[in-house]
Amino acid sequence: MHKVPTMYARLIQGYQAMDPEQQALSAYAAQQLRLMMSGSSALPQPVMHEWETITGHCLLERYGMTEFVMAISNPLRGARKAGTVGKPFPGVQVRIAEDKSGGGTIGEGELCVKSPSLFKEYWKLPQVTKESFTDDGFFKTGDACRVDEDGYYVILGRTSADIMKVGGYKLSALEIESVLLQHPDIAECCVFGLPDKDYGEAVSAIVVLDSEHKRKQEESNSAFSLEELCDWAKDKLAPYKLPTRLMLWDSLPRNAMGKVNKKELKRQLGNEK
Incomplete structure (x- = not known):
């Protein structure tokens, strides 16, 4: 099952409004699913922890875009760290372009990705394509991020909005x-x-x-x-x-x-x- 964080929050609210018998049946049904993923926006840690308490599933967070599909993920098997999108897939190169204008924190900046699945260009938009890549071929995602002490990537939000x-x-x-x-x-x-x-x-x-x-x-x-x-x-x-x-x-x-x-x-x- 793959849903955005808002849907999981709504499901939790629905669960809390049920009577005990309905809660037990719903939790049991959810426990039968093989995998539950969350994406498209940051998953609030309270939602992640509450969902695991109800269903026993630790939601799998990962990071991708239409331009390169998936690039970073928490492990399918292993420790999934709340508040992060995990580590780069094998074969994917990731780096952080730190903001030189001042005011930022060292180690934080725009996430740039180079991947075997990376697209070639935007259709009939050569200038946009040029502005979206670094000189050595990394795609500028427009997302700010940092790496924590365990090497897990933390998405801080869109540089333009967040x-x-x-x-x-x-x-x-x-x-x-x-x-x-x-x-x-x-x-x-x-x-x-x-x-x-x-x-x-x-x-x-x-x-x-x-x-x-x-x-x-x-x-x-x-x-x-x-x-x-x-x-x-x-x-x-x-x-x-x-x-x-x-x-x-x-x-x-x-x-x-x-x-x-x-x-x-x-x-x-x-x-x-």
């Missing part, structure tokens, strides 16, 4: 989202940068609360606050990674693949001004 420039730091929105999703009252969240006259961009979070917390919130007539969120996250995130703006929404706009549509999200925010 990397924020805050007060001289380059921050990964996906990293911050992964932490915020560990909060027991948060069902979904999206982190992005909004213009800020002092810091360039401000770490901003849109949060969708789970149904139980929404009910309690309505009963007590109290709102989930930025102060509450930052107090909970201060031991999990560096001070400069803590959100400085918080918005509570009922749902997040998503594209056909189930990924949060940040372009549409920012358009909606623009309409609200």
